[in-house]
Amino acid sequence: MGVKEHISFLRQFSKLEWATALEYRANFVTQSIGMFINDIFWIFLWFLLFQRFDTINGWEYRDMLRVFAVLTISYGLVGFLFGNWTRIARFIEHGSLDYYLTMPKNVLLHMLAKFNYYGLGDLVFGTAMVALSIPMTKLPLYLLLVLCSILVMLGWVIITGSLAFYLGRFEHASQAMRESLIIFAGYPFSIFTGTTKFILLFIIPAGFVTGIPVQLLTTFSWKWFFITIGFTAAFFSFAVWFFYRGLRRYESGNVMAMRG
Amino acid sequence: MTITKYYSIAKTDILEKVTAVWSTALWGVFIGIAMFIFMNLWTAIYSGKVTLEGFTIAQMVWYTAFAEVIVFSTGIDWINDIGDHVRTGIIANTLLKPVNYIGWQFSVVFGNFFYRWIILGIISFVIAYVLVGSIPFSFATLPFVVIAVLGALILNFCISASLGLLAFWFEDVRAFYWVYQKFIFVLGGMLVPIDVYPVWAQGVFKFLPFSFAMYHPAKLFVHFDTRAFITTMIGQLAWIILFVAVLALIYRAGIRKVNIHGG
Secondary structure (H helix, E strand, O other), X not given: OOHHHHHHHHHHHHHHXXXXXXXXXXXXXXXXXXXXXXXXXXXXXXXXXXXXXXXXXXXXXXXXXXXXXXXXXXHHHHHHHEHHHHOHHHHHHOOOOHHHHOOOXXXXXXXXXXXXXXXXXXXXXXXXXXXXXXXXXXXXXXXXXHHHHHHHHHHHHHHXXXXXXXXXXXXXXXXXXXXXXXXXXXXOHHXXXXXXXXXXXXXXXXXXXXXXXXXXXXXXXXXXXXXXXXXXXXXXXXXHHHHHHHHOOOOOOOOOOOOO | OHHHHHHHHHHHHHHHHHOXXXXXXXXXXXXXXXXXXXXXXXXXXXXXXXXXXXXXHHHHHHHHHHHHHHHHHHOOOHHHHHHHHHHHOHHHHHOOOOOOHHHHHHHHHHHHHHHHHXXXXXXXXXXXXXXXXXXXXXXXXXXXXXXXXXXXXHHHHHHHHHHHHHHHOOOOOHHHHHHHHHHHHHHOOOOOOHHHOOHHHHHHHOOOHHHHOOHHHHHHHHOOOHHHHHHHHHHHHHHHHHHHHHHHHHHHHHHHHHHHOOO
């Protein structure tokens, strides 16, 4: 499958999932609004803290708005298009990959594709954060950094989820690893220094989800720009390779299941 | 007889959960991460100061540890469990049994509270000790702190169960879970003690039910004060009375809907 086919597949898939969402309107609306309010409270916490302290290790309130402009749009888009990203280890553990293996589509893409309603709440909130904190001139850079953020997030869940191919029961652990990345990404990156900063860049890459993108939006540096692009490309490619490498070890679960 | 049957429910549920001890211990990972992040955050905010609003950095970290244990052991996640009971019809089955659904749920929550408290308490307090060492604590105040935590448990249960039962009207209650969780995190002072907020926010948040389910008991642990204990008791009692009434109203109205659907 080429890039064009991948996009066409996602478009067709979105159409179907959108139709399903509209069938369950009440759920769709409450989950979207719920996530939107959920996001408001996070930014409210930072609003309160920055009312007391002007800066935290050099970061200002505007930087936190940018953290959420990057995080909620990336997280929302991943939830919106790749809603099964939380279930990779579960699929492997339960032998549920059989369905995707029999289809002529890209196994990884098809497995990940699902529509999560909460994603819309994140996207609406994220758009408000963009309007409040990203100037128009920086929009192209912002969009590129969001793409990097998405790929790093997806890469991390693909790697941690694929560990189930090698380690067996890994669902809860992979869930914890995914949550950890998001938790670290939701705080000012300036509070982490030394070894912790290195770990959050190159071991648990939360720094590339929000910290470095926000730093680049505030003070652009070609060095960190190329490090971000290079790291994202290498990390995501490794994740895809790691998944397909693990897939060779996959054993069918012989599970009969209905797909709704 | 009545108490015995609810005691048996609590005991059975604990025994079931003990088999999934690793799953509970995994929450310890999140508590550890939160404490680590907040230690870094406080180090940046204090930037050389010894105290902030009467808290040393060590007391801040212990406050976070205690607040995290309260939130994980009192269990906001019951909103989703109760919501599932309504959605899948499990709640209708209890109408046929000689137990009250709310009593049954409280027994489960109460039993789990002790089980979670022991596991997560050990994990969190060990992490806090490793990160910042010990803080001054008088064991004579422990019974009062325990009473305040039990008050938080009851108050949190009444609010969570009321939100879970809204599944009679809204099929999916996960949105209520997210929002209530943030009320506890931010307005309740779980992430940051309310004393650190601007004065106008303190004036409001300290009187809300969320702070009586979180901030007041957690602060008693790091800064015990008899007057603060009495205030906590009065506040918890007032909010518990109100939310017991709300819970009873929602339950009665919801159960009527079960009959209407032909149960």
